[in-house]
Amino acid sequence: MKHHLKKQLKLFTVLIMLLVPSFAWGQEWKIDASHSRIGFGVRHIFSTVWGHFGEYDGTIQFDPNALDQSRFDFTVKVKSINTQNGKRDNHLRSDDFFAADKFPVMTFTSSKITHQEGSHYIVTGTLQLKETRKEMQVPFVFHGTAPSPFDKDQVVAGFDTEFEINRLDFGVGNGKFKELGVVDDRVRIMITIEAVGKK
Numbered sequence: 001m002k003h004h005l006k007k008q009l010k011l012f013t014v015l016i017m018l019l020v021p022s023f024a025w026g027q028e029w030k031i032d033a034s035h036s037r038i039g040f041g042v043r044h045i046f047s048t049v050w051g052h053f054g055e056y057d058g059t060i061q062f063d064p065n066a067l068d069q070s071r072f073d074f075t076v077k078v079k080s081i082n083t084q085n086g087k088r089d090n091h092l093r094s095d096d097f098f099a100a101d102k103f104p105v106m107t108f109t110s111s112k113i114t115h116q117e118g119s120h121y122i123v124t125g126t127l128q129l130k131e132t133r134k135e136m137q138v139p140f141v142f143h144g145t146a147p148s149p150f151d152k153d154q155v156v157a158g159f160d161t162e163f164e165i166n167r168l169d170f171g172v173g174n175g176k177f178k179e180l181g182v183v184d185d186r187v188r189i190m191i192t193i194e195a196v197g198k199k
Helices: 002-017 086-093
Strands: 028-031 035-043 046-055 056-061 072-075 104-115 119-130 130-148 154-166 185-199
Touching: 046 154, 056 185, 072 119
Parallel strands: none
Antiparallel strands: 028 056, 028 185, 035 046, 035 185, 056 072, 072 104, 104 119, 119 130, 130 154, 154 185
């Protein structure tokens, strides 16, 4: 009886392995940093200043057929801010804005992912910036997967998101530059991710 049960369990395991998609449940995707970007834009008087954070790390586990086992977690090094202007970047790192020496990282930790329609999803999670933690819902697009042209044992996945935050809600500035009409309080966040996983 036990031998028969073991044979049935083995057969069931093989069937499951054959039926699951190429990206297995809870598979971790490794971010390809050379083809990914965490960028932002903020209004300065009339123009928009664009920048990005060059140093970050993240854990991506995503399967559209197993959203309860999927997650997006990111850690960004604040000092890696880059607006292509050294003087401005140092000011942004100062206590007037990010206070990067005291708060070297900001984090996003997901708690739930829901499907909207087609390739559109929402990830619910907590953004921590300086001493403030706020739960937020971030929309994103999953572009699907494709075989890696460089490694036959890998597949590539793509994700994009765009949303806004109010920097003053997180203590990034005290509002004086907003009142002067120099730096807006609304910051546009644009993230594009290309990630690699095993077949």
